[in-house]
Amino acid sequence: MSVKRTKNPVPDWIQVPHPEMQHCLVSFPRKHILLVTINRPQYRNCLPVTATIELGHLWKWYDSEPELRCAVFTGAGDKAFCAGMDLKERHDVLLTEEVALEYPSGQFGGMSNRTGKKPIIVACNGHAHGGGMEMLLNADVIFASPNADFRLPEVIRGVSALAGALPRAMMLFGNHRCMDIILTGRVLTLKEAVDWGFVKEVVPLDRLVDRAIEYAAEIAALAPDSVIISRLAAREAWEGAGISRATMRGQELWAENMLKSKNAEEGLRAYKEKRDPKWFPSHI
Numbered sequence: 001m002s003v004k005r006t007k008n009p010v011p012d013w014i015q016v017p018h019p020e021m022q023h024c025l026v027s028f029p030r031k032h033i034l035l036v037t038i039n040r041p042q043y044r045n046c047l048p049v050t051a052t053i054e055l056g057h058l059w060k061w062y063d064s065e066p067e068l069r070c071a072v073f074t075g076a077g078d079k080a081f082c083a084g085m086d087l088k089e090r091h092d093v094l095l096t097e098e099v100a101l102e103y104p105s106g107q108f109g110g111m112s113n114r115t116g117k118k119p120i121i122v123a124c125n126g127h128a129h130g131g132g133m134e135m136l137l138n139a140d141v142i143f144a145s146p147n148a149d150f151r152l153p154e155v156i157r158g159v160s161a162l163a164g165a166l167p168r169a170m171m172l173f174g175n176h177r178c179m180d181i182i183l184t185g186r187v188l189t190l191k192e193a194v195d196w197g198f199v200k201e202v203v204p205l206d207r208l209v210d211r212a213i214e215y216a217a218e219i220a221a222l223a224p225d226s227v228i229i230s231r232l233a234a235r236e237a238w239e240g241a242g243i244s245r246a247t248m249r250g251q252e253l254w255a256e257n258m259l260k261s262k263n264a265e266e267g268l269r270a271y272k273e274k275r276d277p278k279w280f281p282s283h284i
Helices: 049-064 087-095 131-137 165-173 175-184 190-195 205-220 224-238 243-259 262-273
Strands: 024-027 033-038 070-075 080-082 120-124 127-129 141-144
Touching: 024 049, 033 049, 033 205, 070 080, 070 205, 080 120, 080 131, 120 131, 120 205, 127 131, 131 165, 141 205, 165 175, 224 243, 224 262
Parallel strands: 033 070, 070 120, 080 127, 120 141
Antiparallel strands: 024 033
């Protein structure tokens, strides 16, 4: 069952309207910031295939909208950020022998294997299991509520987390921690997630989204070109290049565009004139 389509006012500083969303709410809590809320709390915010396709389109729109600089991603309710795939739908698909699910290039939620240009900050309001955990493993920064926990339970269901989670868990946690959670399907507790450096900060549920928005606003106040380039250059290593090659790739891909941009000129001029910079929209 899907939630009703909800229309949210689009501010006049947005140049192109966002794609229609059936399963998520889209809002703009501050200038330059996008807030996306999975709106299926009665199903612990699990995502059917149509929701993943919608989110794939939305994240591409976010990357292409010049006035948006940072996104916050959360779930409705107080139980779950995302319980993963809609398993009832998955079972029905298997029964019809239509095994291939038409996911976007970013995979689950348009995010679990997303490269993208701009950062996504997650406000994890409860548990993140299966595909929900896969999305978190590819998030940029994670804030979590005290009732949050994390899990890749696929081995319990007879499937495997092939939408990006397994190599990312290995990169983030190392071999032994990764194997512990992916081979048993056990719950990764919030304390472990903090100790392992996975969660940045634990925030009371009633303050969680506001805290994530405050953090996004810190990023949005910085040079938008520099944020995009710094993120992409760092991800060269995340995507498999060694440190030296990742450094060279960052220079090859971004150095010239960065130094010739209006924002580089503005940042340096503002420093010289001892004033706050006034950033231009990014068109990288």
